[in-house]
Amino acid sequence: MKSASGSVLYDVPGPRARARNMVLNVIGAVLIAAAGWYVYDKFAQDPKGPQTSQWDPEKWKPFLEGDTWDNFLLPGIEGTLKAAALAAVLAMAFGTLCAVGRMSTIRPVAWIAAAVIEFFRAVPLLIMMIFLWLAPTKLFGADANVFLAVVLALMFYNGAVIAEVIRAGVQALPRGQREAGAAIGLTNAQVMRLILLPQALRAMLPAIVAQLVVLLKDSALGYIIGYAELLRQGNNIATNNGNLVPALLVIAAIFIVMNLALTGLANWIERRTRRRGRTAATVGHADVVPPAAGTGAAL
């Protein structure tokens, strides 16, 4: 949807439209400034009493001190990344396995894989995480392992989503690929492993990386079951310094930077694969909605 004005939705602005846009710009800027002032003003006072302004430098100073980073933020980032990285690798393996299972020519295998995928997609991640956290203790008397609960829950949910992405990728491949494989005498399993999967994985890489952003973000659910990830550590800083609001804002900023980096990686991969001529866009274009719409739903 590109034209001279950058959009086909409206004409290139003439003098009147330019003037109107300018007025709207100014009105918008004033409203934003007013909202900004409101927030600034409210942050400067505490409803419960004076001397607790959120702009108090004492509340922000901890984030400039090495100790805070050494003891809280860096271990928090490490905890988040460790759980997310391990879960990402496991989710890829689990997802590929489920996708292959669901496309198996052996009916019972396909049914079981389909049931597994649908189950893990339907159950909220948090419900799964709480179950995996409490179950070992309640059922076997083992020590609760929050790390494992976070990683496994992330693996099951995101693995199931990735399985469907991979399946969509395989189904979007031209039929000739499978037929050619069969014609030269490959078994079904060989066709899947040697011909279909490599192409589908590469075509769907942007969508898969987008799901990994979701995974990284969802690792923050570990906060609720007490895993020492970034949000939990931010909370610990707040407990020590009484600066919950600044802590939340700093943690949010760190999360945004981490996710933008991962999104940037996804875009870079997409550009690279597009140069080579095969992308998620060309694979998915049979759909009414482009792949972006599908991934947008993954929250």
Place this chain on the structure above:
Amino acid sequence: MDVIIEAFPDILQAFWLNIRLALYSGVLALVLGTLLAAFRVSPVPLLRLIGTVWVNTIRNTPLTLVITFMLFGLSYQLGVTFSDTISENVFWLAVVGLGVYTAAFVCEVLRAGINTVDVGQSEAARSLGFTFTQNLRLVILPQAFRAVIAPLGSTFIALIKNTTIAVVIGVTTAEGINESSGLMRTLIEFNGDQTILIFAVFALGFVIITLPIGLLTSWAAKRLGGVR
């Protein structure tokens, strides 16, 4: 089994709480998301900027953090209160958090839908002298919405599941019953030997809620999606 029978009224209330959260925040997300999508394609640079910043900020922040901020930032610090009853107030704060978060996703889905509308539609509208808002309201959005029924359905299903995260700020009914993830935790804590059964009931509950929505939206998508 006794645990489930005994706690069944509570479980129903817990799920009803999740559904109410999803319904209110779903409406909020749809309205806000449509507005944001309109912002992002509008001719006014500032509105485009607002849309882009909103989507990129919210989409990359964990929902747990967004909802936590609703209580400690929006309510305690900015003084936004919806009700004097604590449970009511927390409920609406969770609705706002979920709505604001989901709106970013609705916006992106809708923007993708706008891109699927044939360029000729918009060109025809412009050649008839439609303004941007008329073009969007009368020509583009009605077609875009039809194209994204299925992804919007997935977004809504994700929203229903996300309502469990409202537990971080302690959303409860007026009688003090937690929403489902909180209630499941309590039930398991006190009935450890029934862990699997309790989990199965809650898991099944979500399957029962989300399955019809998936079927309904894919049916509606086929029925109303239109041929292109």
